[in-house]
Amino acid sequence: MRATDLLAHHVRTADGRSLGRVSEFRVVQDGPLVAGVQNAFRIDQLLVGRGGLASRLGYIRGRISGPWLIAAVFRGLERRTNLVDVDDIDRWDDDQLLIVLKPGARLDHPA
Amino acid sequence: MKKVLGIALGVLSAIGGFVDIGDLVANSATGARFDLNLAWVVPFGVIGIIIYAEMSGRVAALCQRPVFDLVRERLGPRFGAGNLVASFFINLLTLTAEIAGVAIAVSLLTSVNYVLLIPFAAVLVWVVCWRLPFNIMEQVFGLMGMALLVFVVAVWKIGPDWGDLASKATHPTVPNGETPFTYAYYAIALFGAAMTPYEVFFFSSGAVEDRWSAADLGENKANVFIGFPLGGVLSLAIMVCASLVLAPRAIDVAQLSQVPLPVASAVGRVGLAFAILGIFAATFGAALETSLSSGYVVAQYLGWPWGKYHPPTRASRFHVVVLASIVVAVLIGLTGVDPVKVTEYSIVLSAAALPLTYFPILVIANDRRYVQDHTNGRFLNAVATLYLIVLVLVAVATIPLMIITKGGA
Amino acid sequence: MNTNARVLHATLDLLDRQLRDRHGVLCGNVDDLEVEHAEDGRLYVTHIVTGAGALAYRLRRRRLGRWLNRFSNRMADAEADRSMIPLVLASQIGPAIDLAVDAADLPTHDGERWARVHVVEHIPLRGRRARD
Numbered sequence: 001m002r003a004t005d006l007l008a009h010h011v012r013t014a015d016g017r018s019l020g021r022v023s024e025f026r027v028v029q030d031g032p033l034v035a036g037v038q039n040a041f042r043i044d045q046l047l048v049g050r051g052g053l054a055s056r057l058g059y060i061r062g063r064i065s066g067p068w069l070i071a072a073v074f075r076g077l078e079r080r081t082n083l084v085d086v087d088d089i090d091r092w093d094d095d096q097l098l099i100v101l102k103p104g105a106r107l108d109h110p111a
Numbered sequence: 112m113k114k115v116l117g118i119a120l121g122v123l124s125a126i127g128g129f130v131d132i133g134d135l136v137a138n139s140a141t142g143a144r145f146d147l148n149l150a151w152v153v154p155f156g157v158i159g160i161i162i163y164a165e166m167s168g169r170v171a172a173l174c175q176r177p178v179f180d181l182v183r184e185r186l187g188p189r190f191g192a193g194n195l196v197a198s199f200f201i202n203l204l205t206l207t208a209e210i211a212g213v214a215i216a217v218s219l220l221t222s223v224n225y226v227l228l229i230p231f232a233a234v235l236v237w238v239v240c241w242r243l244p245f246n247i248m249e250q251v252f253g254l255m256g257m258a259l260l261v262f263v264v265a266v267w268k269i270g271p272d273w274g275d276l277a278s279k280a281t282h283p284t285v286p287n288g289e290t291p292f293t294y295a296y297y298a299i300a301l302f303g304a305a306m307t308p309y310e311v312f313f314f315s316s317g318a319v320e321d322r323w324s325a326a327d328l329g330e331n332k333a334n335v336f337i338g339f340p341l342g343g344v345l346s347l348a349i350m351v352c353a354s355l356v357l358a359p360r361a362i363d364v365a366q367l368s369q370v371p372l373p374v375a376s377a378v379g380r381v382g383l384a385f386a387i388l389g390i391f392a393a394t395f396g397a398a399l400e401t402s403l404s405s406g407y408v409v410a411q412y413l414g415w416p417w418g419k420y421h422p423p424t425r426a427s428r429f430h431v432v433v434l435a436s437i438v439v440a441v442l443i444g445l446t447g448v449d450p451v452k453v454t455e456y457s458i459v460l461s462a463a464a465l466p467l468t469y470f471p472i473l474v475i476a477n478d479r480r481y482v483q484d485h486t487n488g489r490f491l492n493a494v495a496t497l498y499l500i501v502l503v504l505v506a507v508a509t510i511p512l513m514i515i516t517k518g519g520a
Numbered sequence: 521m522n523t524n525a526r527v528l529h530a531t532l533d534l535l536d537r538q539l540r541d542r543h544g545v546l547c548g549n550v551d552d553l554e555v556e557h558a559e560d561g562r563l564y565v566t567h568i569v570t571g572a573g574a575l576a577y578r579l580r581r582r583r584l585g586r587w588l589n590r591f592s593n594r595m596a597d598a599e600a601d602r603s604m605i606p607l608v609l610a611s612q613i614g615p616a617i618d619l620a621v622d623a624a625d626l627p628t629h630d631g632e633r634w635a636r637v638h639v640v641e642h643i644p645l646r647g648r649r650a651r652d
Contacts, residue, residue: 002569003530003553004578024532027565030525038608039525043555043563056531057185057474063532066477067492086563174615176538183549184536188578191536241645414538414549414570414628423643427635434643481615
């Protein structure tokens, strides 16, 4: 699947609440060695909700702090974004572009 | 001497941006119609372009990423594509007008119909684009553009009441016979002319072409703090000349050929020759900027190798796009369409591109991964954000104003 | 999670980045990424995808994208999909992404070659290769 496809999936909790679309995902380079060269890049977290532009620009996670006004606008959006652990994914529905989470999945906000 | 030549990029960017055919006519027309009541827009625009050009030059020097690269990277491929289409057409329309402007400048000296000279002008532009090294191009046309200082000489020779000029410039009103809408329309036209996106495309790509690095941040500042105010001074001089000579005679400026009239009357034939040389250099410089920018925006969006410093055999697609846009510009120009009208339409498209172009620059200039320790200070951020808000307002207001005033009639 | 491992965000650090080959030649952008479910049930980003086909797919013209990709591979007589670059070949990920490949092996350079052979070579004043 392409990143484009992954970013088109909607995410729903086990009890049916819609969290929005996957807007970004985080990758950690701690997978098994590939071709003896480098570790594989494992996806460990999905950002779901409205933080797409904010994270693409770099305002989520406080990577960029200025200008003040723009950062403040995007910080407001952080509250409407959820962080989902990939381990909390119950099932994928690739026809409907839907990801359903396990019950009791922990939802964080990007701090 | 090298230090002096080092500001050539800024000077050329300014000349091609501030006193291209559209601005030459707009500044002259504004001076003739509104006297000095719109003079404040020029320094206001100069400050805006200084701020954003410095940021884009800084980013280009520190990580070799020019503006259009960043537009796609930070706004995504879809907004990037929208900006690409708008910017490409602005460049194309402007290029058409500039090549016509070069032809008009030559026709003022030779009395040949300018339409016949268009292909000749286009070939000249193309030869310079493909073969003249970037730094020589900067220096030659930057220097030649200084001939426009004859407008400053003309103002001085007319010997106006400086106190009166100053008071008129600092107490702007909407003059009789004009409405707030036409006032706002011309204010936006002048402001948009100062901050046309191709100025930063050219300046930041030029910084990469000139191989600027962290050691050149001072040179970056010199370029923007000298080059763009110089462009502003030339703009104002043209406006003042028109207000002193043409306004009292109720002469309306609509053609490039009318722009040097005040110089002819105040300084005589030698002055006129300088003015025409300056106009030739300015329109030629703008033609170079816009044809190269056509290549820059397409190549940078799609990730192709780009740059004048690559010969055409090394960055083939880039050079082909540059050549193709010159060819299309010539074909449009040969239809005899009025080049000044063409630039007016490009203003409308500019409105869409302005915020989308400048917003990513402001963001990146705050991102340590691109500019390391040279992020924006708080004061700069505050002023830059203010200008961004103004740009958004300008973008929103342009089309309604164009409709209400019927194109500034 | 190994705290020393590199952490990246897809749209922030990877997507739409400029690619450079091992000689520093610009060779396209990261138009998309390929994500795979591994047998251990985990998700891995395995490839950078670049090229006109990939960009078309990214802009939601999926069928056009797939067709362009097939066309480009067929034109180059390639067996493997040249638009897919294993992510582990990225030696540096920063304002640009440096790849341990040659630009000539990537689909983006077909256009470059075509433009040079069919247009530039027929035009005078094209300059020599020697100058850089």
